[in-house]
Amino acid sequence: MFPLQTDHMNPNDVTSRSDQSVSLRRLLLPVAGVVAVAVMVVIGLVSVTVRGIDRHEIEETRHLAQAAMRQTIDDLARGAQDYTWWDESVRRVVISLDRAWAGHLWGYYQENFRGNQIVMALAPDDSVIMTWHDGRAWFDGPAVTMEPDLDILIDKARAMPLNRPDPVTAWMLIDGEVYAVAVGAITPSDPIWSAAYGYNRGVGIFARKISPLLESRIGQDFLLDDLRLVAPGAPVDGTYIDLPGPSGEPVARLAWQPRTEGREIVLTLLLPVAAALLAMVPLLLVFVRFARRTVARDMALRDSLSREREVGAMKGNFVSMVSHEFRTPLTAIMASNELLQHYSERLSEAERREELASIEREVDRLTRMIDEVIVLGQADATGLEFRPQEVDLQACMNEIADRALLALSSKSNITIHGVDALGPMFADPQLLELSLGNVLGNAVKYSPGGEPIEVTVRRSGETIMIEVIDRGIGVPEGDLPLLGRPFHRAANASRIRGTGLGLAIARSAADAHGGTLDIESTLGRGTKVTLRLRLTQKPDDKP
Amino acid sequence: MTTTKRILVIEDEEAVRERIIRMLTFEGYAVDSAADGREGVQRAWSNPPDLVICDLLMPGINGFGVCRVLREDTRTATIPALVLTALAAPSDRERSHGLGANAYVTKPFRALTLMTAVRQCLQETDPATP
Numbered sequence: 001m002f003p004l005q006t007d008h009m010n011p012n013d014v015t016s017r018s019d020q021s022v023s024l025r026r027l028l029l030p031v032a033g034v035v036a037v038a039v040m041v042v043i044g045l046v047s048v049t050v051r052g053i054d055r056h057e058i059e060e061t062r063h064l065a066q067a068a069m070r071q072t073i074d075d076l077a078r079g080a081q082d083y084t085w086w087d088e089s090v091r092r093v094v095i096s097l098d099r100a101w102a103g104h105l106w107g108y109y110q111e112n113f114r115g116n117q118i119v120m121a122l123a124p125d126d127s128v129i130m131t132w133h134d135g136r137a138w139f140d141g142p143a144v145t146m147e148p149d150l151d152i153l154i155d156k157a158r159a160m161p162l163n164r165p166d167p168v169t170a171w172m173l174i175d176g177e178v179y180a181v182a183v184g185a186i187t188p189s190d191p192i193w194s195a196a197y198g199y200n201r202g203v204g205i206f207a208r209k210i211s212p213l214l215e216s217r218i219g220q221d222f223l224l225d226d227l228r229l230v231a232p233g234a235p236v237d238g239t240y241i242d243l244p245g246p247s248g249e250p251v252a253r254l255a256w257q258p259r260t261e262g263r264e265i266v267l268t269l270l271l272p273v274a275a276a277l278l279a280m281v282p283l284l285l286v287f288v289r290f291a292r293r294t295v296a297r298d299m300a301l302r303d304s305l306s307r308e309r310e311v312g313a314m315k316g317n318f319v320s321m322v323s324h325e326f327r328t329p330l331t332a333i334m335a336s337n338e339l340l341q342h343y344s345e346r347l348s349e350a351e352r353r354e355e356l357a358s359i360e361r362e363v364d365r366l367t368r369m370i371d372e373v374i375v376l377g378q379a380d381a382t383g384l385e386f387r388p389q390e391v392d393l394q395a396c397m398n399e400i401a402d403r404a405l406l407a408l409s410s411k412s413n414i415t416i417h418g419v420d421a422l423g424p425m426f427a428d429p430q431l432l433e434l435s436l437g438n439v440l441g442n443a444v445k446y447s448p449g450g451e452p453i454e455v456t457v458r459r460s461g462e463t464i465m466i467e468v469i470d471r472g473i474g475v476p477e478g479d480l481p482l483l484g485r486p487f488h489r490a491a492n493a494s495r496i497r498g499t500g501l502g503l504a505i506a507r508s509a510a511d512a513h514g515g516t517l518d519i520e521s522t523l524g525r526g527t528k529v530t531l532r533l534r535l536t537q538k539p540d541d542k543p
Numbered sequence: 544m545t546t547t548k549r550i551l552v553i554e555d556e557e558a559v560r561e562r563i564i565r566m567l568t569f570e571g572y573a574v575d576s577a578a579d580g581r582e583g584v585q586r587a588w589s590n591p592p593d594l595v596i597c598d599l600l601m602p603g604i605n606g607f608g609v610c611r612v613l614r615e616d617t618r619t620a621t622i623p624a625l626v627l628t629a630l631a632a633p634s635d636r637e638r639s640h641g642l643g644a645n646a647y648v649t650k651p652f653r654a655l656t657l658m659t660a661v662r663q664c665l666q667e668t669d670p671a672t673p
Contacts, residue, residue: 335558
């Protein structure tokens with residue numbers, strides 16, 4: 001068992017907490033890094049997927065729009081074909097029948113049952129037989145301003161083979177509206193005959209406004225709710241297809257905002273993912289707490305290991321110091337013994353007496369050291385016993401001061417101030433001797449020039465404060481925090497005999513007396529030790 | 544009879560130092576002494592002795608340092624060194640030998656032990672009885 005004051009020696013306590021956070025940071029950093037990388041990868045994948053989905057959506061709606069337009073115009077073309085291919089009734093209606101009746105009936109029929117707003121019939125000589133436009137019929141003259149490109153369609157239609165007279169279609173602007181237009185050349189009842197005689201063909205022109213279609217059927221059929229027509233070449237927010245006119249040049253642009261399905265998917269996915277992440281937060285917190293606890297436990301273990309190592313080192317230090325400190329007086333004793341034993345005849349009587357006196361001195365020194373070690377051991381194991389009794393502090397302090405001066409045969413003078421007015425009090429004279437005795441002993445010992453020592457005593461309530469000020473060699477700054485460790489001796493004290501136990505004992509004694517011991521010192525100027533001891537009212541009170 | 548051998552004793556404990564000096568003087572050696580390592584090295588350099596007896600635990604330059612410094616200087620490199628110390632651990636003994644110490648005597652010591660070691664270091668054949 002060694003007198004170790006472990007409470008003075010854990011400077012690691014301060015650093016361990018910051019070490020702990022450093023370790024935690026070290027643990028969390030890679031986790032955060034992995035999470036960040038994972039999040040970035042997920043965001044990247046999601047954005048690529050979203051963009052892919054959206055691009056696919058644009059293409060798909062483009063196909064849908066094109067299909068819708070094709071269907072519109074095919075529908076129109078089929079209608080045109082119905083009324084131009086081998087259709088005697090049409091021929092009859094258009095050419096032979098009463099114009100007023102034909103125009104009215106045919107136009108009405110086309111508008112209400114086939115959805116065409118414009119119907120025109122041209123004679124083989126290109127003269128207008130009749131025109132139906134938005135519920136009104138005209139005869140013998142153009143009622144509708146058609147683009148000149150209509151000629152292209154008419155020529156193409158007439159050029160179709162008689163046995164395969166497909167109507168020709170295109171998109172056209174008529175009175176500022178976009179129409180699907182189909183032109184079919186009327187096939188004569190006897191095509192071979194007609195061909196042989198260069199018989200020109202009458203023409204049926206059918207046009208259907210597409211704006212109402214966009215709002216109704218096409219939109220519903222193709223789920224494109226944002227279809228709109230703009231001028232050709234106009235900038236479009238979203239996507240579009242161009243509607244080619246008779247010459248192939250676009251006459252209008254059909255535009256729409258494609259559905260952002262990717263974004264919708266992400267938004268639909270985001271909610272559950274966000275919910276899942278939110279649900280993970282407590283898990284993360286639990287993880288962090290767990291990590292923190294693990295790290296703290298690890299740090300505590302490391303702390304205790306390093307403390308143990310320090311204690312181990314101190315014990316080793318203690319053993320070597322004890323070995324050295326005890327061997328030195330033993331060496332002196334043995335040397336005196338050897339001189340007396342082997343060289344006695346060469347020593348004078350005075351020298352022989354001196355050797356015997358030296359043996360006595362060194363034995364005293366050894367005994368004192370053993371006592372000190374025992375006191376420290378007791379302080380370390382169970383604490384020093386506190387046995388207060390009524391004490392005359394003045395007498396007690398004078399006695400301690402005299403003993404300190406005598407033991408070191410010092411020329412110093414110890415002056416005690418303020419003790420006479422205190423009167424009797426309850427204290428432990430043994431602990432007072434151990435604390436004040438060692439402090440005064442040090443003051444005397446480290447004032448080698450016999451410099452005066454001032455002691456001031458003050459009482460404040462139940463605490464008595466004793467200040468011991470010397471003008472001795474002082475303590476180097478680096479040694480101040482180490483003072484009071486058993487066997488530690490300041491760097492400038494090596495030439496002055498001492499065990500390095502006195503201050504440790506003084507501190508333990510002050511502690512047992514419910515007090516403290518503080519040291520201030522300037523190297524070469526002196527040292528001030530402040531001893532605070534708690535007094536008691538009755539002998540059996542605890543401090 | 545050869546010339547009187549000079550021995551330098553480096554020892555910080557006065558009580559011990561004085562008694563070693565006395566014993567060596569009684570044995571017929573001329574003795575010089577120093578109270579710490581620095582003083583000891585300076586004395587050894589300025590007036591090289593025939594043997595250095597050196598303590599290990601001393602203020603300032605300790606005994607290990609003294610051994611090393613003596614070995615590194617041409618004036619003192621070949622002077623035998625006897626370590627006389629309270630350190631009894633084998634590691635301290637090995638360290639001292641590693642630094643060039645010729646003998647190692649632990650404290651407390653018998654006069655006979657010290658004198659035998661001294662003579663061995665000085666390579667004296669006829670041991671005088673202390």
